[in-house]
Structure formats: C-alpha cells, structure tokens
Amino acid sequence: MQYWLIKSEPETFSWQQQVTNKVEPWTGVRNYQARNNLSAMRCGDLAFFYHSVSEKQIVGVVEIVREAYPDPTAEGGKWVCVDVAARGAFAAPVSLATIKADPALSEMALLRQSRLSVAPVTAAEWAHLCHIGHWDKP
C-alpha cells in the first residue's frame, strides 16, 4: 500500500469533475519520473488530489482502481495512465502555504520538486495531512 499526490490545474480538470465522473483515466503525463510513479501505483493505493496554479491546495482523495496501461492520448504507447476513483473531499482543504509552514511536511516531494505532477507521499505525511484536512474515512 503506497500513497501518492497527483496534480491537476482545476481549469483543466477539477476535483468537481472527478467527483461527477467517479472514475477517470489520469492521462497526459509526459514526464519520465512522473511516468515511473504512475507505473509503480497499485490497485488500492490512495492519492491526494491537488489543485495546482490557481488554488494550490489538496482538495480530496482518490483511489487507484486500474494499474498503468498505455495512455490513449499519447502516440506510440510510450506513456501510461491509470484510472482513479473519487473517495471523498477534504472537509478542510490543505493549502500549499500550510504544507510549507509545517515542519512535519518539509521533506515532501511536492516541495522538493515542485514541477513533478505525480509524486510519492510517505505514510507519515499521509496520516498528518488527513488529520489536518479532516479526512477521517478508512
């Protein structure tokens, strides 16, 4: 069981759309490190859904429901995508400013490598963020 953080610009694909669609293919990743992270995801893994650019906050949680397969939006089968399903919104979205200000989260991949759109999250970071985001589902 691993934890992740996936980014989306809300103007491109938002949490609200994720909730409406329920299951969504996470396509469009064109970065090798992010692709490696996608490939390492397993069914049942959980990921934070982060709104980048205009909001810069974690807004909800998704579950990986289909492991890496060729991204239909890419030519040549070079890139992969996974399917994710909405598992619930953060009652209190956690902003990037909050994450930056929290010593317990200072080592997050999100901060260390801001351009990485699919990043790993440690179990400790996950538990801490769920706590301050008031997300108490299993």
Added chain:
DNA sequence: GCCAACGTTGGC
C-alpha cells in the same frame, strides 16, 4: 557527450 537555446510547469 557537452552545452546553449528554448519550452514548460507552477509558484509568486
């Protein structure tokens, strides 16, 4: 294989 030029992401 190196590196300058260019493009993209994402925070400010």
Added chain:
DNA sequence: GCCAACGTTGGC
C-alpha cells in the same frame, strides 16, 4: 506577468 527550476532539443 514574471521568473525559477527543470526538461528537451539540436549544433558542435
């Protein structure tokens, strides 16, 4: 809108 941090491309 600007800029820092990366990543990619292409000339040498």
